[in-house]
């Protein structure tokens with residue numbers, strides 16, 4: 477199975493944005509405050525919005541930013557363009573770096589445990605590309621935007637050869653056919669037209685909105701922590717060599733544990749987050765399988781403004797394994813549309 481981003485709104489992004497609508501004036505931006513893959517921000521730009529993207533995970537924010545870039549944002553002047561820079565990266569000498577030592581079978585010797593996220597050959601190629609991209613950034617040979625595009629390309633090409641069942645929560649015991657393919661960086665699509673956007677990589681409670689903005693919130697709604705499920709993309713984006721733990725080789729992730737993943741804390745946190753916005757309109761995505769009962773949220777918000785709950789209809793559920801597919805279970809997605817009084 478290929479890579480999956482838990483809670484991605486890819487299948488319903490058009491529905492969500494057509495509900496939110498186009499901007500009513502040139503003032504105000506759409507803030508995608510838990511941007512994940514960035515699909516909502518992308519659709520918002522298509523509708524004419526200026527956007528602000530935010531996510532506390534570095535890998536999410538580079539993936540989101542990459543979706544908003546067009547060719548003139550990423551000229552790669554020293555290299556002769558995006559395709560040429562990928563050629564340079566694809567022809568590097570493979571190197572025995574952190575991914576090889578930690579996440580390929582070479583980990584038996586280096587960590588005392590065999591991990592099978594990548595074949596040794598692929599891990600060495602990923603290492604070579606990752607260290608070159610970070611080196612170029614640190615020596616200012618590429619811009620922030622060019623860096624974001626290259627890291628997003630690295631992560632998405634790495635996902636293509638990862639021996640996983642959808643997320644990096646653990647590797648598979650048996651090698652999949654996909655993981656045996658040769659690692660190669662392949663171009664991500666670029667937008668035809670420029671998008672107006674700003675980027676932040678901070679906790680959502682620190683994101684500031686203005687009165688004319690519309691805030692879209694898509695928080696985690698189950699106990700699954702993104703920081704542990706996507707630990708390898710996070711390491712590729714940050715470019716460090718953390719001390720990892722356990723069979724899965726998780727990087728330390730508790731400093732990025734999300735309050736919304738705890739059943740006992742989610743309602744209070746979400747209410748506080750919505751109430752603290754200066755924006756007149758806040759639209760929240762949530763599902764019937766989340767920690768919070770939406771009626772409880774509506775009640776908590778009602779002293780502050782109008783609350784409308786919209787059922788987006790039943791959609792095919794996020795599936796991480798064959799069992800879920802066989803069970804054919806469904807999840808109902810809702811939007812909570814809050815307008816401040």
Ligand SMILES: C[S@@+](CC[C@H](N)C(=O)[O-])C[C@H]1O[C@@H](n2cnc3c(N)ncnc32)[C@H](O)[C@@H]1O
Pocket residue numbers: 481482483484485486509510511512513514515516530531532533536678679680681694695696697702703733734735736
């Ligand atoms: C349901 S996903 C968003 C999916 C996204 N809308 C999409 O369609 O791809 C939730 C996101 O919230 C981020 N997140 C969780 N807690 C956060 C926090 N306290 N501050 C900022 N981002 C957070 C996670 O890293 C994850 O990317």
